[in-house]
Amino acid sequence: MNKRIEELIIKNSKKILLVVLDGLGGLPLGKTELESAHTPNLDFLTKRSSLGLTIPIDYGITPGSGSAHLALFGYDPSQYEIGRGVMEALGVGLDIGYEDLCIRANFATKEKDIITDRRAKRLKGYNVSPDEKNRELCKKLQKEIKEIKKVKVIIEPGKEHRFVIVLRGENLSPEVEENDPLKDNLPVKEIKAKDKDNKEAKFTAFLLKELVRKAEEVLKKENKANYILLRGYSKKPKIPSFLERFKLNPACIAVYPMYKGIAKLLGMEVLATEEGKEVETLKENRDKFDFFYLHFKETDMRGEDGDFSGKVKAIEKFDKILPEILKMEFDVLSITSDHSTPSLLKSHSWHPNPFLLFSPFTLPDGFRKFTERNCAKGSLGIFPATKVMPLLLAHSLKLKKFGA
Amino acid sequence: MNKRIEELIIKNSKKILLVVLDGLGGLPLGKTELESAHTPNLDFLTKRSSLGLTIPIDYGITPGSGSAHLALFGYDPSQYEIGRGVMEALGVGLDIGYEDLCIRANFATKEKDIITDRRAKRLKGYNVSPDEKNRELCKKLQKEIKEIKKVKVIIEPGKEHRFVIVLRGENLSPEVEENDPLKDNLPVKEIKAKDKDNKEAKFTAFLLKELVRKAEEVLKKENKANYILLRGYSKKPKIPSFLERFKLNPACIAVYPMYKGIAKLLGMEVLATEEGKEVETLKENRDKFDFFYLHFKETDMRGEDGDFSGKVKAIEKFDKILPEILKMEFDVLSITSDHSTPSLLKSHSWHPNPFLLFSPFTLPDGFRKFTERNCAKGSLGIFPATKVMPLLLAHSLKLKKFGA
Numbered sequence: 001m002n003k004r005i006e007e008l009i010i011k012n013s014k015k016i017l018l019v020v021l022d023g024l025g026g027l028p029l030g031k032t033e034l035e036s037a038h039t040p041n042l043d044f045l046t047k048r049s050s051l052g053l054t055i056p057i058d059y060g061i062t063p064g065s066g067s068a069h070l071a072l073f074g075y076d077p078s079q080y081e082i083g084r085g086v087m088e089a090l091g092v093g094l095d096i097g098y099e100d101l102c103i104r105a106n107f108a109t110k111e112k113d114i115i116t117d118r119r120a121k122r123l124k125g126y127n128v129s130p131d132e133k134n135r136e137l138c139k140k141l142q143k144e145i146k147e148i149k150k151v152k153v154i155i156e157p158g159k160e161h162r163f164v165i166v167l168r169g170e171n172l173s174p175e176v177e178e179n180d181p182l183k184d185n186l187p188v189k190e191i192k193a194k195d196k197d198n199k200e201a202k203f204t205a206f207l208l209k210e211l212v213r214k215a216e217e218v219l220k221k222e223n224k225a226n227y228i229l230l231r232g233y234s235k236k237p238k239i240p241s242f243l244e245r246f247k248l249n250p251a252c253i254a255v256y257p258m259y260k261g262i263a264k265l266l267g268m269e270v271l272a273t274e275e276g277k278e279v280e281t282l283k284e285n286r287d288k289f290d291f292f293y294l295h296f297k298e299t300d301m302r303g304e305d306g307d308f309s310g311k312v313k314a315i316e317k318f319d320k321i322l323p324e325i326l327k328m329e330f331d332v333l334s335i336t337s338d339h340s341t342p343s344l345l346k347s348h349s350w351h352p353n354p355f356l357l358f359s360p361f362t363l364p365d366g367f368r369k370f371t372e373r374n375c376a377k378g379s380l381g382i383f384p385a386t387k388v389m390p391l392l393l394a395h396s397l398k399l400k401k402f403g404a
Numbered sequence: 405m406n407k408r409i410e411e412l413i414i415k416n417s418k419k420i421l422l423v424v425l426d427g428l429g430g431l432p433l434g435k436t437e438l439e440s441a442h443t444p445n446l447d448f449l450t451k452r453s454s455l456g457l458t459i460p461i462d463y464g465i466t467p468g469s470g471s472a473h474l475a476l477f478g479y480d481p482s483q484y485e486i487g488r489g490v491m492e493a494l495g496v497g498l499d500i501g502y503e504d505l506c507i508r509a510n511f512a513t514k515e516k517d518i519i520t521d522r523r524a525k526r527l528k529g530y531n532v533s534p535d536e537k538n539r540e541l542c543k544k545l546q547k548e549i550k551e552i553k554k555v556k557v558i559i560e561p562g563k564e565h566r567f568v569i570v571l572r573g574e575n576l577s578p579e580v581e582e583n584d585p586l587k588d589n590l591p592v593k594e595i596k597a598k599d600k601d602n603k604e605a606k607f608t609a610f611l612l613k614e615l616v617r618k619a620e621e622v623l624k625k626e627n628k629a630n631y632i633l634l635r636g637y638s639k640k641p642k643i644p645s646f647l648e649r650f651k652l653n654p655a656c657i658a659v660y661p662m663y664k665g666i667a668k669l670l671g672m673e674v675l676a677t678e679e680g681k682e683v684e685t686l687k688e689n690r691d692k693f694d695f696f697y698l699h700f701k702e703t704d705m706r707g708e709d710g711d712f713s714g715k716v717k718a719i720e721k722f723d724k725i726l727p728e729i730l731k732m733e734f735d736v737l738s739i740t741s742d743h744s745t746p747s748l749l750k751s752h753s754w755h756p757n758p759f760l761l762f763s764p765f766t767l768p769d770g771f772r773k774f775t776e777r778n779c780a781k782g783s784l785g786i787f788p789a790t791k792v793m794p795l796l797l798a799h800s801l802k803l804k805k806f807g808a
Contacts, residue, residue, distance in 0.1 A: 379777060403470055
């Protein structure tokens with residue numbers, strides 16, 4: 001049906017705000033993070049809203065941030081895949097084109113032909129932090145490797161031992177074997193075209209071998225990080241924009257690069273903002289767009305850290321700015337998440353997302369608190385995240401009647 | 405699965421009654437229409453029934469009456485489409501055959517080649533009502549245009565400026581461009597075959613051009629309604645009957661033509677009845693059929709009018725006749741709707757339908773009132789309307805075990 005929806009969409013002046021509290025859903029230590037938080041403003045809104053739970057991908061499936069966001073934005077993640085290399089490139093804030101080949105890279109330790117540590121001890125044990133060491137190594141590599149066969153090489157540090165390489169040129173193909181053996185104490189794998197008749201793949205394999213050779217030379221004096229491993233070769237997918245699919249003029253307010261990257265991929269205008277200034281940015285731009293994606297990262301970060309009370313505080317922090325958001329009177333307001341990140345698990349999880357919908361045309365469920373367990377009893381039921389956009393469009397009266 | 409179901413069906417003597425309170429679901433002014441209604445009999449039944457909510461088409465999708473009924477009757481509306489022309493023809497009560505070409509028509513105002521008003525001011529401003537004026541104009545047209553090239557032309561008035569034309573003959577094709585520019589102050593569009601090599605479409609285009617030319621001549625003294633616009637060309641779809649699909653011998657008790665038309669399309673026997681006599685008709689025919697579709701229109705009409713208390717009264721009216729229905733002891737009784745029509749929206753909406761199921765083999769949820777919010781918490785959950793028929797069949801023990 002999501003396909004057919006595009007034929008039903010009409011433009012009107014109604015405005016939609018989708019607030020994503022990243023990794024919001026949790027698990028209880030007696031109470032969950034949401035149940036523990038003191039949230040008078042969210043409580044006020046909840047009484048007047050419909051609740052439900054959304055399933056990002058499928059029962060039991062823990063999504064990455066990219067696929068979880070795609071689903072939430074109404075793009076079936078099994079149809080539109082964002083490769084790992086592309087995700088990493090978006091994550092470090094690189095601006096990438098459709099012809100670019102994006103690659104996840106690791107610093108690794110090689111002894112003779114054997115990879116003895118795929119992560120080069122996560123670059124720990126230097127007199128600088130791992131991230132600092134990473135930046136230093138990437139700078140060194142970038143200085144010596146700027147171009148191979150007229151293909152530009154862009155090297156950008158990530159976290160710990162991880163970094164990103166982007167090849168910018170023509171005739172690049174992701175159809176190349178990776179050199180990462182995926183386990184320690186195995187020989188490095190040969191980089192080669194998956195299909196030896198594929199000219200572009202052969203050319204790309206040549207470039208990558210040359211790149212690894214040069215990197216090994218640059219790193220030869222390093223005792224731990226003396227090699228690089230490459231994986232997740234991918235190009236930016238061509239995805240129909242929000243304007244094309246939903247006839248919406250969308251804006252993104254997010255601080256972290258990955259979320260801005262995904263928004264850009266879908267044709268959203270990424271508004272300049274900074275941490276703590278998001279609501280201000282929203283206010284300034286309220287009249288210029290008809291769809292806003294407002295992203296808050298802290299709930300997820302505290303969940304990933306296993307910091308239960310930190311996550312509770314992050315929720316309470318959002319509660320304090322909620323009245324400012326309500327004052328802006330969006331026609332449809334939804335508060336939800338891309339995926340759950342229970343502090344108990346210290347990672348993304350498969351649990352469905354709490355979902356709140358507020359508009360003049362929602363049936364208020366009357367619950368007193370926005371929690372996982374109330375959402376499970378909400379009148380919107382438990383439904384696929386890809387149905388969120390149709391619901392937001394319907395409640396903003398942007399969908400015509402289907403069928404006679 | 406719906407396909408596979410057909411293989412599992414067995415015949416038995418159990419009788420199913422499906423009551424459709426059209427447009428039943430609503431939105432609250434404090435309480436919803438269902439929540440506001442005084443319904444002691446429905447309350448009594450609800451305590452002993454399972455509740456749920458059905459989604460007619462998909463999340464956020466507002467269905468037309470045709471597609472909503474198809475879904476409720478277990479026919480996937482994206483597989484079986486009823487064209488607009490056919491729906492309108494059914495709506496005015498025309499008996500149509502599979503070869504007939506059905507057309508929605510408007511009276512319009514044309515000045516030179518420009519359509520200045522696609523609706524001819526909705527035929528307002530005459531000394532008779534718009535509907536009366538419509539009947540008068542249709543009569544005039546029908547008198548002068550009875551046949552073109554041996555194809556019979558049937559002209560039937562609708563509401564306001566709308567009417568229906570049916571071409572009855574051979575070699576007719578819907579693959580013809582419409583003349584309706586769809587917006588005012590645009591030139592009238594040329595009627596022509598979509599594919600110039602399609603002989604039937606060329607023939608049909610010729611007939612329609614001739615029809616419009618003749619109509620213009622008949623209407624030339626009208627100052628507003630001096631032209632006709634045609635759209636929604638369609639033929640009656642071939643749909644497997646209720647007997648073929650479900651091995652049921654079905655009857656329809658409905659007063660309004662459109663619903664009788666849809667029932668006829670699915671091979672139901674349409675029983676003669678009139679407003680207020682439906683239960684009597686049901687009683688008289690109880691032993692002759694094993695499936696009854698009992699339709700009440702008033703809930704939808706009051707919703708469309710935005711008449712909240714009128715809709716409440718329509719629900720209470722049904723409540724009063726419910727004891728008579730219960731006395732007839734159907735083996736399975738379901739009370740639901742095709743789509744929601746909240747008075748607040750004055751139109752069909754995307755909200756799911758309250759659904760009640762009563763049989764010796766349902767799990768009573770024990771709710772005290774049949775309302776949208778109780779249905780959201782019911783043991784049947786929120787599920788696609790196309791699953792209603794399988795549930796009714798199962799509860800009447802008409803479905804064999806699936807698989808080994």
